[in-house]
Amino acid sequence: MTALHTDLYEIRMAVSYLRRGMTEPATFSLFARDLPHDRGFLVCAGLADCLDFLARFHFDDDELDYLREELGLGERDLEALARLCFEGDVWAVPEGHVVFANEPLIEVTASLPQAQLVETTLLNFLTFQTAVATKAARCRIAADGAELVDFSARRTHGVHAAFAAARVSAMVGFAGTSHVAAASRFGLRPVGTMAHSYVEAFPSERAAFRAFAEDFPDATVFLVDTYDTVNGVRTAADLAKTLHLPSARVGVRLDSGDLDALSRVTRKILDDAGLPEARIMASGGLDEHAILRLVRAGAPIDSYGVGTKMGVSADAPSLDTAYKLVEYAGRPVMKTSPGKATLPGAKQVYRNGSAGPDVLTRRAEQAPHDSLPLLVPVMRAGERVGSGHEFADARARFEHDLAWLPEAAKRLRVPEPVGVQRSAQLDELAERTAKAFRSREAAGWR
Amino acid sequence: MTALHTDLYEIRMAVSYLRRGMTEPATFSLFARDLPHDRGFLVCAGLADCLDFLARFHFDDDELDYLREELGLGERDLEALARLCFEGDVWAVPEGHVVFANEPLIEVTASLPQAQLVETTLLNFLTFQTAVATKAARCRIAADGAELVDFSARRTHGVHAAFAAARVSAMVGFAGTSHVAAASRFGLRPVGTMAHSYVEAFPSERAAFRAFAEDFPDATVFLVDTYDTVNGVRTAADLAKTLHLPSARVGVRLDSGDLDALSRVTRKILDDAGLPEARIMASGGLDEHAILRLVRAGAPIDSYGVGTKMGVSADAPSLDTAYKLVEYAGRPVMKTSPGKATLPGAKQVYRNGSAGPDVLTRRAEQAPHDSLPLLVPVMRAGERVGSGHEFADARARFEHDLAWLPEAAKRLRVPEPVGVQRSAQLDELAERTAKAFRSREAAGWR
Structure with missing residues (x-):
C-alpha cells in the first residue's frame, strides 16, 4: 500500500495545489449519503487500515519515476510530492460503533494536497469494511x-x-x-x-x-x-x-x-x-x-x-459514501448540486443515551444535554492518539451500541433508522455559506 | 499471499491425507454451477493471480509455528507440511475467454494434499475476478x-x-x-x-x-x-x-x-x-x-x-462456483447430493466455430468435428507452460469471443446462454461412477 494507490485526479489536483501554494488546512468529511435498501444502521469498520495507511503515506522513488514518465510531471512537482507525508489531524467514529446516513465516519484536516491525496484509499477501506461489518451484524x-x-x-x-x-x-x-x-x-x-x-x-x-x-x-x-x-x-x-x-x-x-x-x-x-x-x-x-x-x-x-x-455483503456490496471538502483555509465550503449538496464545516455527532435521534453539529458546538460525541481524535499531526484502538474495544463498542439500538432500527426488512437532526448552528452555517457563494458568483468574481 | 491463506478445513484434511499416505493424484474441477440472474455468459479472469499463487505455494516457518501452537499439530505433520509445494498439473480456460455454467475454468491434478490446500485461494481469485470481468464486459x-x-x-x-x-x-x-x-x-x-x-x-x-x-x-x-x-x-x-x-x-x-x-x-x-x-x-x-x-x-x-x-459487480457480487474432486487415485468420484451433484473425471470443453452449444467431454475424448478445446495446459509439475499468458493475448481472446457470442447471449436482460451439452462418454462415466458407489455402499463397505 503506497501513495500511488489513488485516483489520477487526486494527483493532478495535488500537483496543481502545490504549484499554487494552496497548502492551507483543508477539512474533508467522509459519510454515507443514504443507507442501502433495508438497512437500519451501519457498523463502522475500516479505520484501523486507514490509520495504517496514513501513518505510512509517501511516494517512493519508483512511483515518482512513474509519475515523471507517464504524466510528464516536472522536477519541481516531483520534489514537492517526494516531501509529502501525512501530517494532518483525524477525527473518526471508532470501529464498532453504529452510525446512520450523513454522520461522518472520519474527518481529515491536513494541508490541502495531503488531505486530497488520501481520499481514494480512505473511501475504499471504510466503505467496503463498513458494508461487510453491517451485513455481518445483521446475521448476528x-x-x-x-x-x-x-x-x-x-x-x-x-x-x-x-x-x-x-x-x-x-x-x-x-x-x-x-x-x-x-x-x-x-x-x-x-x-x-x-x-x-x-x-x-x-x-x-x-x-x-x-x-x-x-x-x-x-x-x-x-x-x-x-x-x-x-x-x-x-x-x-x-x-x-x-x-x-x-x-x-x-x-x-x-x-x-x-x-x-x-x-x-x-x-x-x-x-x-x-x-x-x-x-x-x-x-x-x-x-x-x-x-x-x-x-x-x-x-x-x-x-x-x-x-x-x-x-461480499451480497445485497449491498457498496455504500453511497462521499469524501467531501467542507472547509479550506478557514472558509467553509459546500456543494450545491441538486441531490448531492453537502454541509459545510468540521462536524460532530452527539448521541443521547435514550433512543432519540442523533444530532449533527459543528465540531466546536457544546454537547446537547446528556449526549456523548461519536467522533474522537485518532491522529494528531500524523501521529496516532487516543485510546480504544484495540480490537477488544471495537467489539465492546458494538455490543454497547447493539444493546442501545431500537428494535425498529434492527429490523431486517423495512427498518426505521434512528436518524439524525441538524443543529441550528449547522443549519445557520450552511445558509451563510450558500449565501456567500451566491454573492461571490453574482459579483462575477474572477 | 501464503499457504495459510486457506480455510482451516483444507489444512485438517491435508494433514489427515498426509498421515494416511493418501498422496496419489487427485483432480479437482472448478466451475460455476449457474450463471447469475440476467447473465448470458461469464468472462474468465483471475488465472494470472492463481498461477502466481501456485508457483509460490509453501508454508513458511511462522505459519508452521502457528499451526503447531494453535492447532496442536505434531512434528511429523509439520514436517510434511513444510515439504509441500505445488508440483501439480493445471489445465485452464485462459483469461478473456467467454464460458457458461458447468464449464470448468480450471482443473488441478496434483497429490491430494496439494490439490486440496489450494482450493480456497483458487476459488477466491477466479470467482471475484470473473464476476467483475463479466460485469465490465456487459458495460462494454x-x-x-x-x-x-x-x-x-x-x-x-x-x-x-x-x-x-x-x-x-x-x-x-x-x-x-x-x-x-x-x-x-x-x-x-x-x-x-x-x-x-x-x-x-x-x-x-x-x-x-x-x-x-x-x-x-x-x-x-x-x-x-x-x-x-x-x-x-x-x-x-x-x-x-x-x-x-x-x-x-x-x-x-x-x-x-x-x-x-x-x-x-x-x-x-x-x-x-x-x-x-x-x-x-x-x-x-x-x-x-x-x-x-x-x-x-x-x-x-x-x-x-x-x-x-x-x-463490485453490484448485482452479482459473487458466482456460485465450486471446486470439486472428480478423480482420486485413478478412481472417478462424484457428489450425489440433490441439486449439488457433480460430474466425475477430468474434463474438456469443445467449442464449435458456429454458435452451437459447447460440448463438455472427458478430458481425453476426441474433439467433435470443427471444434476447439477451451482448456489448455498452463502448468506442468508446478512449472508454467504454454503461451498466451500475456495480457494482450487475454484481450485478443475476449475480442474474439465477443464477436462470436450470439446476440441472445449478450442481452443484458433475460439473455439466452449458449449452453453446454454433455458428451455420451461423460454421461456414461457418471452413470458408471454412481453405480459403483451404490454397490460399494450396498455391500456395506467399511
Whole structure:
C-alpha cells in the first residue's frame, strides 16, 4: 500500500495545489449519503487500515519515476510530492460503533494536497469494511444467540477483503473464522470441518468419517450431505458410539437441502443415539434472512457457517459514501448540486443515551444535554492518539451500541433508522455559506 | 499471499491425507454451477493471480509455528507440511475467454494434499475476478463503441480488488483506469480529471477551471456540476475560448443529474462555442443498464466513467462456483447430493466455430468435428507452460469471443446462454461412477 494507490485526479489536483501554494488546512468529511435498501444502521469498520495507511503515506522513488514518465510531471512537482507525508489531524467514529446516513465516519484536516491525496484509499477501506461489518451484524441479529462463524474466504473480493471480512465479522460477534491466515493475524478462533472431497477421497463415507475421527478426536464435525444426508447422520452417530467419541466433541454439518427439516431429523437421530450434546452446524448460501427463518422456525441448529453473502455483503456490496471538502483555509465550503449538496464545516455527532435521534453539529458546538460525541481524535499531526484502538474495544463498542439500538432500527426488512437532526448552528452555517457563494458568483468574481 | 491463506478445513484434511499416505493424484474441477440472474455468459479472469499463487505455494516457518501452537499439530505433520509445494498439473480456460455454467475454468491434478490446500485461494481469485470481468464486459456491450474508463478504485473491496478491477476491465476493452497504481503495474492508461473539492478550494468555479487549464493544458476536462451544471459548462466553454485551448484537448465531465438531457445541452453549448471536438464524459453511479439507456436515447456522450457498480459487480457480487474432486487415485468420484451433484473425471470443453452449444467431454475424448478445446495446459509439475499468458493475448481472446457470442447471449436482460451439452462418454462415466458407489455402499463397505 503506497501513495500511488489513488485516483489520477487526486494527483493532478495535488500537483496543481502545490504549484499554487494552496497548502492551507483543508477539512474533508467522509459519510454515507443514504443507507442501502433495508438497512437500519451501519457498523463502522475500516479505520484501523486507514490509520495504517496514513501513518505510512509517501511516494517512493519508483512511483515518482512513474509519475515523471507517464504524466510528464516536472522536477519541481516531483520534489514537492517526494516531501509529502501525512501530517494532518483525524477525527473518526471508532470501529464498532453504529452510525446512520450523513454522520461522518472520519474527518481529515491536513494541508490541502495531503488531505486530497488520501481520499481514494480512505473511501475504499471504510466503505467496503463498513458494508461487510453491517451485513455481518445483521446475521448476528438474526441468529438470536446462536453461534456464527465466518466461511467467506473463498468468495470475498480478493485477499485484502478476506482478511477484513474475518476481522469485522468477529468484531460484531462471530465466534470464529475458517480463514487461517486471518485467524493468525487477528487472534481469532480458527474453525473448520471437512469438505465433500474428503468424503469422496475415501472408498466410503464411513471410512472417511472414521479416519477424520481418528485424526481429530477433539473436534469431530462430520459433513453429512455428500451422498444422502440422513444416511450420513446415521453413519456419524453410529461411528461416534462405536469409537466412544465424547458427545460434546461431536458435531455434524448440514450444507444443502431443507436445513429446517434436516436439522430436526438430525437432532432426533443424535438424541436417540445418546449424543444429546452433539452439535448441529448449518451452512450453504446463508444470509441474515435464511438464518432468521431457521431461528423463527425453531430449527435445532447450534452454529451457522456464513460465507459468501456476508463476505461480499451480497445485497449491498457498496455504500453511497462521499469524501467531501467542507472547509479550506478557514472558509467553509459546500456543494450545491441538486441531490448531492453537502454541509459545510468540521462536524460532530452527539448521541443521547435514550433512543432519540442523533444530532449533527459543528465540531466546536457544546454537547446537547446528556449526549456523548461519536467522533474522537485518532491522529494528531500524523501521529496516532487516543485510546480504544484495540480490537477488544471495537467489539465492546458494538455490543454497547447493539444493546442501545431500537428494535425498529434492527429490523431486517423495512427498518426505521434512528436518524439524525441538524443543529441550528449547522443549519445557520450552511445558509451563510450558500449565501456567500451566491454573492461571490453574482459579483462575477474572477 | 501464503499457504495459510486457506480455510482451516483444507489444512485438517491435508494433514489427515498426509498421515494416511493418501498422496496419489487427485483432480479437482472448478466451475460455476449457474450463471447469475440476467447473465448470458461469464468472462474468465483471475488465472494470472492463481498461477502466481501456485508457483509460490509453501508454508513458511511462522505459519508452521502457528499451526503447531494453535492447532496442536505434531512434528511429523509439520514436517510434511513444510515439504509441500505445488508440483501439480493445471489445465485452464485462459483469461478473456467467454464460458457458461458447468464449464470448468480450471482443473488441478496434483497429490491430494496439494490439490486440496489450494482450493480456497483458487476459488477466491477466479470467482471475484470473473464476476467483475463479466460485469465490465456487459458495460462494454452496452456502450456500443463509446469509450469506457474504470473509476472503481474507491469502492472495490480493498486493495487487491482495486488492482483486479482495473486489470480485468481493461481486458474487456476499457480504455483506461483512474487507479494510478494499477495503471503503473499493468501498463494501462491512467485517466483522471478533477473532483468537486478542487472547484470548491478556489474562490469560484471559474478560478478553479482557469488554474486547471493552466496546469494541464494537454488534458483539460472540467467537472461542471459542483454548483450548477449548465453554468459550469458555459464557464468551461468560455474559458476554453479565452485561453485558446485546442478543442480536441478540452472536455467536460457530467457527474450528476439527468445525463441524457444535460449532455444534449452541453453538446450545444460546446458546439456553439466553436468547440466541436470537445468531449463529454459522464459518470456517477453508472452500470450497463444506465449506459444502455443513454446510448439508446442517443445522448451525445463520448466517454463513460464506470465505478462502483462495475468494481463490485453490484448485482452479482459473487458466482456460485465450486471446486470439486472428480478423480482420486485413478478412481472417478462424484457428489450425489440433490441439486449439488457433480460430474466425475477430468474434463474438456469443445467449442464449435458456429454458435452451437459447447460440448463438455472427458478430458481425453476426441474433439467433435470443427471444434476447439477451451482448456489448455498452463502448468506442468508446478512449472508454467504454454503461451498466451500475456495480457494482450487475454484481450485478443475476449475480442474474439465477443464477436462470436450470439446476440441472445449478450442481452443484458433475460439473455439466452449458449449452453453446454454433455458428451455420451461423460454421461456414461457418471452413470458408471454412481453405480459403483451404490454397490460399494450396498455391500456395506467399511
